[in-house]
Amino acid sequence: MAWPIAEIARMSGVTARTLRHYDDIDLLPPAWIGANGHRYYEERQLLRLQQVLVLRELGLGLPEIGRILAAQVDELEALRGHHRRLLTERDRLDALAGTVARTITELEQSRKDGTDMISISRPENLFEGIRPAQCMKALHGFPELTGAVERRTATLSKAAIDADERERTAQMIRLAELLATGLPADADAVQAEIDTQYRTLAQSRAATAEEYCAIGRCCVENEHWHAAYESIAPGLAAYQRAAIEAYAATRLH
Secondary structure (H helix, E strand, C coil): CCEEHHHHHHHHCCCHHHHHHHHHCCCCCCCEECCCCCEEECHHHHHHHHHHHHHHHCCCCHHHHHHHHHHCCCHHHHHHHHHHHHHHHHHHHHHHHHHHHHHHHHHHHHHHHCCCCCCCCCHHHCCCCCCHHHHHCCCCCCHHHHHHHHHHHHHCCHHHHHHHHHHHHHHHHHHHHHHHHCCCCCCHHHHHHHHHHHHHHCCCCCCCHHHHHHHHHHHHHCHHHHHHHHHHCCCHHHHHHHHHHHHHHHHCC
């Protein structure tokens, strides 16, 4: 049985334009093209489309997806691999959701108590489910920096990763305390804190001004990063971005 491209688009939610693009880059050629020029897809192509969509959901780019699909031999084993990746991602998101939920509870309690800043009783958990390598995938266009972070992370023990999470959480809390005092993002105390963050990043690789500004933008634009910052204090994500931009402008040029 074969389906025209319009029907595949309806069933999958992928636009016909995207399906044509997948054909153009040889990621998902149709089973055949009719005399009328319309593309038709059979079950094998539907299975391949499912794999493409699964890998896209896991954050992979089209070139990497193409390499994975080209290298796979057995479709059933490939699906098992995709399933394992989905379960891993589910566990990561569950941990992240739990982290944010705990912080919401603490923030609600702090507001009931009339305190300005929240007290995080389990700061080591703030970055649970938000791994550095996972976050760095948001930095599209900076493969050297992301690769360096991923390579360093791969060498760390569980204890070292936990310590790194606690330190990053502590850095965020210190920055939130500076925000609460009303200091501008380019104030000396704020810039000293950003310098500490930069030196932490430099353990993997010293970032350029352009790369560091991209990290600052991700604090606001990336869903996971933004949620982590805003769970500590409203406006902290934008404050972090402004502080990084000031740092890059004065110290990395």
